[in-house]
Amino acid sequence: KKKEVSHVFVTFQTEKAQRSVLKALSRSGFEEMCSRNRSIPETQRFRGEHSLYVTEPKEPSTILWHNLDNTTLLLIFQIIISSAFVLVAIACGCYLIMYANENGSVIWATVTITAINQVIPRICYFLTSHEAHKSDGAHEASLYTKMTFFKWINTAVITRIITSSISTIDGGAESLPHKVYAIYFSELVINPSLLLMDIWGQIQRHYLGPRASTQEQMNLRFTGADFSLALRYTEITKILFLTFFYSTTFPGGFFFAAISLFTNYFVDKYCLLRSYGSVPEFGNSIAQLSRSYIFPAAFAVYSIMLSYGYAEFPYDNLCAVGDPSTATMEKYIGDHTIYIKGDTRMNTTVSVTENNDVYEYCDQDMISLDYVAFPAIPANQREGKEWMGEEQERIATLLGWTSVVVCAIAAIAFLRKFYYQTMHKFLRRTYKPVGKASDQLFTDSLEHYGYIPSVNGHQYPLLACNISHLDEAFLDWSDPSSTYPYDNHNLIYDIPDLLSSSEQPIFSVIKTWDNNNSGIKNPNTFATADAEE
Numbered sequence: 271k272k273k274e275v276s277h278v279f280v281t282f283q284t285e286k287a288q289r290s291v292l293k294a295l296s297r298s299g300f301e302e303m304c305s306r307n308r309s310i311p312e313t314q315r316f317r318g319e320h321s322l323y324v325t326e327p328k329e330p331s332t333i334l335w336h337n338l339d340n341t342t343l344l345l346i347f348q349i350i351i352s353s354a355f356v357l358v359a360i361a362c363g364c365y366l367i368m369y370a371n372e373n374g375s376v377i378w379a380t381v382t383i384t385a386i387n388q389v390i391p392r393i394c395y396f397l398t399s400h401e402a403h404k405s406d407g408a409h410e411a412s413l414y415t416k417m418t419f420f421k422w423i424n425t426a427v428i429t430r431i432i433t434s435s436i437s438t439i440d441g442g443a444e445s446l447p448h449k450v451y452a453i454y455f456s457e458l459v460i461n462p463s464l465l466l467m468d469i470w471g472q473i474q475r476h477y478l479g480p481r482a483s484t485q486e487q488m489n490l491r492f493t494g495a496d497f498s499l500a501l502r503y504t505e506i507t508k509i510l511f512l513t514f515f516y517s518t519t520f521p522g523g524f525f526f527a528a529i530s531l532f533t534n535y536f537v538d539k540y541c542l543l544r545s546y547g548s549v550p551e552f553g554n555s556i557a558q559l560s561r562s563y564i565f566p567a568a569f570a571v572y573s574i575m576l577s578y579g580y581a582e583f584p585y586d587n588l589c590a591v592g593d594p595s596t597a598t599m600e601k602y603i604g605d606h607t608i609y610i611k612g613d614t615r616m617n618t619t620v621s622v623t624e625n626n627d628v629y630e631y632c633d634q635d636m637i638s639l640d641y642v643a644f645p646a647i648p649a650n651q652r653e654g655k656e657w658m659g660e661e662q663e664r665i666a667t668l669l670g671w672t673s674v675v676v677c678a679i680a681a682i683a684f685l686r687k688f689y690y691q692t693m694h695k696f697l698r699r700t701y702k703p704v705g706k707a708s709d710q711l712f713t714d715s716l717e718h719y720g721y722i723p724s725v726n727g728h729q730y731p732l733l734a735c736n737i738s739h740l741d742e743a744f745l746d747w748s749d750p751s752s753t754y755p756y757d758n759h760n761l762i763y764d765i766p767d768l769l770s771s772s773e774q775p776i777f778s779v780i781k782t783w784d785n786n787n788s789g790i791k792n793p794n795t796f797a798t799a800d801a802e803e
Contacts, residue, residue: 276339279327279721285707295324296701326701327721331550331746332406335723335734335778340402349412352397356416359393363420364428371432379432380452384460386424391417391501407555414500414556418564421508425453426515435635438519438585450516454526457509462537468545471495489729494547502538503556506531507564514572518579562687566680573676574646577669581646581658582634589632589657632657645670713743720744723778725761733760735778 282288295314312318327333363386370382394416403409433446440446471494479491513527602622609617632655636643643650647670648663658666694700712718722745724731730749733756737745742754749756757763762777 279330279333281712281720283712284709289703289707292324292326292701293703295322296699297321297323298696298698298700328405328407328553329551330719330721332552333721334404334406334409336725337402337404340404345402348401352401353416355397356390356394356420359390360420360423363390363424364431367424367428368432377452379429379449380456383424383429383453384456387421387461388464390420390424391498391504394420395498405553405555406550407553410498410500410552411555411559413498414503414559417500417504418507421504422511425508426512429453430515430637435582435585435637436587446516447520450512450520450523451526453512454523454530457512457530458526458533461505462533465537465541465545468495468541471545486729493729495541495545497542497546497549499549499552499556503560505534507560507568509534511568511571514568515575517572517576563684566683570673570677570680573669573673574644577646577666577673578636580662580669581648581666582636583662584657585634587631587634588629589655591628591630645674647671717746718743719746720780722780730756730759734762735780736760736762737780740780740782 280291282291314321316322366386367379367382371379394413398409398413398416401409401412403412429446429449433444433449435446437445438447474491479488482488482491509527509530513523516523603624605619605621607617607619632652634657636646636650647667648656648658651658690700720740722737722740723734725734730747737760738755740755742748748754749759752758
């Protein structure tokens with residue numbers, strides 16, 4: 271079977287040469303789809319015939335070589351399927367939290383939230399690992415999106431759903447402020463403690479490692495815990511979202527959030543230096559995703575919940591009756607014994623006179639009303655069940671319409687970023703050099719790693735190409751117990767008959783060119799052709 275080349279990675283000796291090629295060969299998706307070869311200069315066509323889609327690649331250590339030949343449609347289908355499973359997992363987690371809240375206590379509900387926060391990310395990681403992303407950065411960005419949505423729902427939103435608004439002013443253990451405080455306590459104590467203890471790492475190093483059957487298996491037990499940039503970003507955005515979501519009902523959350531972020535910083539620093547294994551260069555995919563989508567969404571939710579929190583005050587579900595009927599007043603005038611929470615041992619006596627103000631029940635929870643109550647303005651109160659005073663109405667109107675403006679700005683930011691990431695790339699050439707080109711040669715830099723196809727998941731990567739003609743410095747790893755070019759780590763030597771075969775190779779091919787013909791230790795051009803499987 272003929273093996274077609276799926277990708278070609280080219281490394282230039284100078285940044286100026288790289289920019290010249292990208293500027294000359296970069297084209298929009300529309301140009302690639304509509305243009306004919308004759309409209310492209312012959313000098314810019316491969317072998318004078320074929321036009322190429324040229325773009326700047328990710329860092330060598332982040333390339334997932336086994337996924338390069340997969341199509342975009344396949345990736346979209348996989349993302350849809352994995353996202354559906356994540357939604358099912360979120361629904362199951364919400365059910366468990368609601369069950370713990372109804373049949374247990376605040377402590378049990380908090381423990382359930384913490385436990386689910388530890389389990390679901392692993393499910394998300396398993397599902398995302400089956401998506402055909404072409405780089406670790408794209409994989410982490412997909413994982414970050416799933417886990418952020420899950421943790422926002424599981425940590426903040428579900429607590430608001432299972433707790434009535436009137437519990438905001440309740441001073442008991444079942445009150446909303448007490449539940450939010452318990453979540454912050456978990457973020458401050460339980461989660462950092464689990465990271466520091468590294469329970470699974472301790473088991474691998476002290477129990478599984480000494481009992482491994484081979485030296486390689488034992489060495490793998492000591493490589494350190496897996497580091498996920500997506501998970502660490504999710505922890506930060508989760509704390510911010512929790513603080514924004516309950517900014518009105520629990521303003522002390524800003525103080526707890528500051529302490530939690532401070533604690534997470536030093537815990538992550540310790541784990542990076544002492545617990546985690548080596549990680550690839552993920553790039554800025556997650557940072558861009560946070561700036562473009564996650565943070566604007568969090569600020570939009572902040573403005574919305576701030577307006578609802580102020581509009582629903584005082585959370586007692588009581589509305590003053592302007593002109594009560596005489597029959598109603600006569601019905602309640604006198605002394606009454608009130609039993610607190612149905613306990614006959616806890617009671618109090620109140621006296622009602624004709625001069626007392628009269629109140630009736632009215633639902634002040636504008637989020638759970640059976641009609642659309644957005645924005646949270648006085649006009650969206652139930653007719654005849656108004657509870658806001660004149661001063662509250664004025665501020666609620668200001669906050670309500672401000673939330674609409676903030677949501678509109680966030681939506682415009684979303685659409686703008688989505689356009690530049692999709693349609694703009696399709697319609698226009700998007701390559702723009704940033705900064706001044708460096709004069710330093712690629713091979714003169716301290717770390718000049720090349721695009722060398724390999725398979726990870728072992729103590730050392732398994733190479734999938736012939737590197738006998740390359741300098742060892744092009745590899746971003748080394749094996750002190752073996753001799754370069756590491757034939758024992760190369761897959762091509764597992765099928766020796768293919769090395770002497772004159773047929774087209776099935777493994778990737780690496781070529782180097784030197785204009786001075788002085789050797790290949792410092793090539794001017796370094797190219798990797800990765801074949802489809």
